[in-house]
Amino acid sequence: MDTAPEDSAEALAGISREDRGRVLAALARRFGDLDLAEDVTQDAMERALATWPRTGIPDSPVAWLMTTARRRALDLLRRESTLAQKLARLHVEQEPEHIARARAADPADGPATPDAIGSGLVDRIPDDRLSLFYTCAHPALRPEERLALTLRFLADLTTEQIAHAFFIPVPTMQQRIVRAKKRITTMGISFEPPLPADLPARTPLVLRVIAVLFTEGYTASTGDDHLRVDLSTEAIRLARLLARMLPHDTEVRGLLALLLLTEARRGARTTTDGTPVPLDHQDRTRWDAGLVHEGLVLAERAAGSTGAGSWTIQAAIAAVHAEAPRTSETDWRQIVVLYDLLARVDPGPLVSLGRAVALGRATSRERGLAALDALDGIPSLDRLRAFHAARAITLRDLGRHAEARNAFARARELPGNAAESRFLDGEIADLP
Incomplete structure (x- = not known):
């Protein structure tokens, strides 16, 4: 038919x-x-x-x-x-x-080699996709290659989306994926599930993959829409499965808490036409109270456990935001302290950016701008819309409108989703 x-x-x-x-x-x-x-x-x-x-x-x-x-x-x-x-x-x-x-x-008809014999671990991992994430976290591959391969072929993100997640040019990411595939071929790496003893070493990479998947759903790097609910929902599903599979892993609990507290804001994050709404202007009554409560409980448990690391600290930052009934009541000084702790555990450009924004809120916009300007020239941040938008908002708050317009315009030039571009256009038009 x-x-x-x-x-x-x-x-x-x-x-x-x-x-x-x-x-x-x-x-x-x-x-x-x-x-x-x-x-x-x-x-x-x-x-x-x-x-x-x-x-x-x-x-x-x-x-x-x-x-x-x-x-x-x-x-x-x-x-x-x-x-x-x-x-x-x-x-x-x-x-x-x-x-x-x-x-x-x-x-395909040859006998299985010892490395290719399955261990039965797939029966212990309660999801095929999660099992595949662990499979691709093979120690023979470099960490960045494992992430790229998993995100490209199993998480089904595009090369452009993955490059955006790691703040590197698309050709660089393309080369990384090609090298990883060559390494798999030349080293004869199998695609069988890992042994149970391999789980602890591979779990951090799986957490990273889930986090990147969620981030792409939370703020789409391309396309018309600001949100990709299918991706953020899938990331939370996988994080929940992982938390049930590894109930005593502090960082697994921390990541799930972070995702839930962040996802709780979704109903207030865009206008009816899909344009992004900044955190300061969100109607917090539209935050999902159930997700907030669940996330706060998980964040508190993770913070009080041994093995707390990057995801647990990030969950604590999200918890401070969630506990404030209004933006004006946010404990920004505590957030600065948490960013200082995060910088010692997992330093990076995004951590420095988050701390600079928090410092400006906890002390003064002048100090915040100075901290942001100190990051000027870092290539990964120069390619990031959020960095230039943060500078633009700080400059606007200081009444330096011409400089704010330039910073907004720089953010507008960079890749991003169309809804975000509409927001930036509106911010530029509203400047005196």
């Missing part, structure tokens, strides 16, 4: 990130080649758009994609094997017979 092309496209678009990531990871695990897995997955999706209008949408689109991609991979590998056999005949006298057989064999 014929199906409208737009219905097929809608069905394909409806396949979740988790399912697409599961297909990709399963193929990479089976064939040991991430590039091949990516190529045949994309090929299967293109074939779906061409086939489903004629044959109808299958009962299980994900299973159809998996089967189609697997068959395509086998076809490609068999062609390569046939070519390898032909080339091998040219120098068969110089090559032992068992090596020639190995060259011609289909790698």
Whole structure:
């Protein structure tokens, strides 16, 4: 039965990130080649758009994609094997017979190596996607490569979105992903779940992946909308699962608290047309009281536990904001102290930016501007809209309107979502 092309496209678009990531990871695990897995997955999706209008949408689109991609991979590998056999005949006298057989064999049909034998850990991780995050946190890869690969292929973020999350140029991130894939191939890294003993070492990276996923949902780096609720919701779901799986891990509890306290503000963060509303102007009665309460309880428990680190401190900062009924009653001095602690545990440009803003609120706008100006020239912040917007708001509050206009204009020039651009345009238009 014929199906409208737009219905097929809608069905394909409806396949979740988790399912697409599961297909990709399963193929990479089976064939040991991430590039091949990516190529045949994309090929299967293109074939779906061409086939489903004629044959109808299958009962299980994900299973159809998996089967189609697997068959395509086998076809490609068999062609390569046939070519390898032909080339091998040219120098068969110089090559032992068992090596020639190995060259011609289909790698998907070969015996599992010790490194590729599953440990059964997938049964202990209560979610396929979470299990895949742990799988990609392989210690043979550099930390930045693990993050990039997981976010690109399992979290399904674009290279541009990942580059934005790490404040680096897109070509640099592209090179990082290419290097990581090459390392996987040359080192023969398998895509099997890790052993239970590997969990503690891999959990910090998984937390980072979940945090980046949430951040992209909280403030989209591209597109028309300021919020990507699907991403922030998925990040919270994964954080909740992780908290149930590792109930005694302080940092897991801290990250979940941070996400809940931040997500609680969502109902007040945009106007009816989607334009962002700054924290100072949000109607706090629209904050989700249930999420605030849950987040505060988790933040307090994390702060009183051993092993508190970056996520626990960030949750404490979010808790100070959540406890203030009005912006004017926020304990900014406590937030400065917490940022000082965070800078010792996990220093970075964003921490310095947050501290500078908090200092300006706790003391004076002049001191805040001086702290912001001290960060001028840091490349990652110079490419960040939030940095220039913070300077612009501080300059405006000081009555330095011409400089504020320039700072807002600089923020407007940088990449970001369209709703955020509308907000910046409005701020520029409102200046005297």
